[in-house]
Amino acid sequence: MTYNVLAQDLLEQHPYLYQYHDKSCLDWNTRWHNLFKEIKKLNPDILCLQEVQESHIKDYFSLLETIGYGSLYKKRTGMRTEGCAVYYKTDMMNLVEYTTVEFYQRNISILNRDNVAIVAKFAPKMHPTREFVIATTHLLYNPRRQDVRLAQTQVLLSEVERISYNKKLQDSYLPIIITGDLNSTPDSALYDFLINGALNYEILAPKLLAKGTNTFGHGKVLIPPTLRITDNCQHADLVKKRRENSKITRSEELAIIKLINEDKLVDKIEEVVKEEKKLFSTGTLSHDFAFKSVYNHGDGNDEEGTTFQDEWCTVDYIFYSGRRNETKEKLKLLSRYRLPTRGELRDVRIPNSVLGSDHLSLMAKFKLEY
Secondary structure, X not given: OEEEOOXXXXXXXXXXXXXXXXXHHOOHHHHHHHHHHHHHHHOOOEEEEEEEEHHHHHHHHOHHHHOXXXXXXXXXXXXXXXXXXXXXXXXXXXEEEEEEEEOOOOOOHHHOOOOEEEEEEEEEOOOOOOOEEEEEEEOOOOOOOHHHHHHHHXXXXXXXXXXXXXXXXXXXXXXXXXXXXXOOOOOOHHHHHHHHOEEEHHHOOOOOOOOOOOOOOOOOOOOOHHHOEOOOOOEHHHHHHHXXXXXXXXXXXXXXXXXXXXXXXXXXXXXXXXXXXXXXXXXXEEOOOOEEEOOOOEEOOEEEOOEEOOOEEOOEEEEEEOOOOOOOOOEEEEEEOOOOEHHHHOOOOOOOOOOOOOEOOEOEEEEEOO
């Protein structure tokens, strides 16, 4: 299950967004009651949350632990008061390892926002060798900066690739589920990139990454080569080390990669590496995962909605890895929690007396096979 639960701080900072709502439904205690009731009823094995206010964890979200959940949390960097969380049923699965991702990277203008992500590896207690990876994030909201969201996704996928890489079977990956509020609709360049595995952003309009809106394109550079993340969303120096030593440890990986993370202050290994032009700033992003969306997002006449942004639209997702180089799919989608369409939502306003957030929750059931 994935759910943007609307931090109360953000609600109070943007009251104009809720001026026509029932004010009694905007009180945090009322919203929390509805959120907790919904989560408890649906009872997901893994729960990915966005906009979890740090000051609410002890007195509110800790209640999830009383009904069997363990937790991971990462607050947004800078002065932000909320972040992402992952809750998981401790009687059903083991947390193998996890990492946090900070999209803010010093001296890189396209990565100067405070958004974050969590990438975690789990294994069912009954089948401890059948590991899988869950990631959740909340990308930048600014509608005019699709380029920033694409750069954040490039960083996220580089860490997903690092954690999901199967050391026992080279060039193979564990099953992956990516969830969260991407602030991008299904017709966006970002969605196209995730689903199709490649995007030629060079020819798209600067910042918006839309087609045919400008006479010139974005250009070849998205993330500068100094961060050493390739256009195939991999840590270049890590991939090189893997070829030399398949048993490289996580601590050694952290020393090699260039990403800065307040949670992991390690001495970086400085190496003079020849710039491989075909790896960086090619104007095209790609990745090695065959992602599918749990939802089909409806048709053009009556699309599904997860939140209201001037109109009902989809910006929240559950993606899962399918088959590309594997002989069979390890994750099979069994069912999903249906989303309403625009026509069904019409004048519905959320939060309301039943729903505690300004986003709808998404949920899917998978079968894990090896």
